Amino acid sequence: MRRLNETYAMLHAPILAHRRLVPDDAPLELAVVIPTRNEAGNVAALLTALEAALGDIVWEAIFVDDDSPDGTADVIREIGRTNIRVRVLQRIGRKGLASAVVEGMLATAAPVLAVIDADHQHDETLLPRLYAAVRMGGHDVAVGSRYIEGGGVGQWEARRHAGSRWATALAQRLLGRSKMDGPMIGDPMSGYFAISRDAFREVLPNLSSVGFKILLDILASAPRPLNVVELPYVFRNRTVGESKLDLMVAFEYLELLLDKTLGRLLPLRLMLFAVVGGLGLAVHLAVLGIALGTGLTAFATAQALAVGAAMTFNFTLNNVFTYRDRRLRGLRLVTGLLSFYGVCLVGAAANVGVGALVYDAQHVWWLAGVAGAVIGAVWNFAASSVVTWRR
Template sequence: MKSRVSIVLPTYNERGNIEPLLQQLLPLQHRYNLEILVVDDDSADGTAELVRQLAHAEPRLRLIRRVGRSGLASAIKEGLLDATGDLALVMDSDGQHEPASVQRALDTLLAGDLELVVGSRFHSEAEIVGLSGRRQRGSSWANAAARFSLPRPYSQLSDYMSGFFALRLEPLLPLIRAVDVNGFKFLYELLAVSQGRLRVTEVPLSFQPRSYGSSKLDLAIFWDFLISILHSLSLRVLPRRAISFGLVGFSGVAVQLLVTQLLMLAGFGFEQALPVAVVAAASSNYLINNALTFRFQRLTGLALLRGLVKFLLVASLPVLANVGLASAYYSLVAPDTLWAQLAGILVVFVWNYAASSRFVWNTP
């Protein structure tokens, strides 16, 4: 009897890559009871329209088109939760993962007492063609940080950042549901929430150059990775957004201290410079949080300006507390501008995080 296998392909602007990939995957129907799910984040290049057209002639192909929600990890999670196979395999849709690796990963999963098989670019037998030296160095650094932050049973793995993995679906569904979709990589988050309990091995990948389109790697992806590492090191107690908000807050501290110093050098007194510096820091925090912490609810255009006004209004009470406490510390305790400002900044963090999450970006 054929094993039931679901292949999940997250896509965003992959029209030039998806049809050749599907043509290479569909022959697997002769070996497995096959289902292919393309989870598209409302691509602007016609990816979803092409897949819909192909699905008219191919009943094993399903399209999940996501409108108003996005992100690689959430696309993978949605695809896995919608899958009907006993086994599921996730792979990139950009042509860099060779379809020939699919059968090897699935056969390895079926042959052993395993729950997860990871396709590794850094396995001793892997072949890396489509990864630049710079990307290889970055991935090696990221894998070292991931190894340090994950449970010890996973220390033998070599590619925690892989977008290629196969798993037994039914026993892992509770863990899949628990994965934080704001995380950096779905595989990393799955390993983190499993707390070292999964039976896992790796198979080598032949990593190919991208045929069409461009890489989705950007500053926001790097930021997500940093937050994921800190989230794991905190034993997943601190909320991801709170960690991100706090890191952005440190940049606001630097802005406030710098603006205060510049204004005082220009001849302003501390009490006159401080309110301007606090507003500058709050505005900087708002713009960075909009770009990184709340990027999936990112505000643009007039909404960005309205959001800034809301953010400053929400922050006005703690801003007054910041200025008042810092001024009192400077006047009554010690004329130390650094510690005076840090005392005020400490008061405002929790309020700004909770209130702005709810009233500016409409998240709980």
């Protein structure tokens, strides 16, 4: 028995020695997940501020950096060599705040997981109370809230304020009453919150992980109403670095809403592909109308022009939005476009073929038309995903 104990001690000596670097030998309580994109100038001061705010809570910082060109990850590693609280998960060729946060949360052993921005806009002095609300208060989620009594957004320009309000109202509508055990949440778009590991595990399989709004994703993905508490804070202004909020972020927000509503029925990508297809039909008709209007072309020529324009339009939009994670550039843009033409021509043949088959059997023209179009569209989607935008 003694031999066994000695062996055990020997085997674990390095781990125990390592553990002793954690204050008071106490187990890890809190992971602070910090998504970063070009925040090199903010990292050191943020850690100092967290250190001061968190007092004797045993915590660690997990930065998730999307390979920032300003060298954020290297700055963090340099600090991490002398401060074992600090780690960085560097993702290559990836982007997206929500997925960064999820992966950071998966990389820790802590029972409470918090998220805070790197740019000092979230008041870190609130963090101990967010932590306590989850760990001691029994809440699943504690949210740092700008939109309840005592909270605020500081000096935002009117446009951003209006945008945030509007997006918040939309989110609240999406969540409805069913997702929350208690009153409707005032700030579902907050990027500052803490969640228990258990609650996180429950929502994990349902997460969309697209875009910027991970809290909304979590609340909307919960298989049971979550017990949420909001604590007010005032959003600060960013002093170092730049905001990454842009039109794409707004678009990804709509994507998240789409996935959280219709996503149970259809894959998000198919929905985007279909929306682009609908716009392509409008382009087709516009070109056809204009070409015929000039009186210079026969119908067949005008129709061929319209088909070409619509295919090119669809390719471009799908490349920028639907498949932005596999976006083709440079020479592959040209070969991709050619392969897309090829795919669509087969799709058109299938469309006509299936339409004719159904018409022969049923003699209902619109049913035949719809059947052909659906088969053509599904073919285009499936084939272009493995040919044009193959991984």
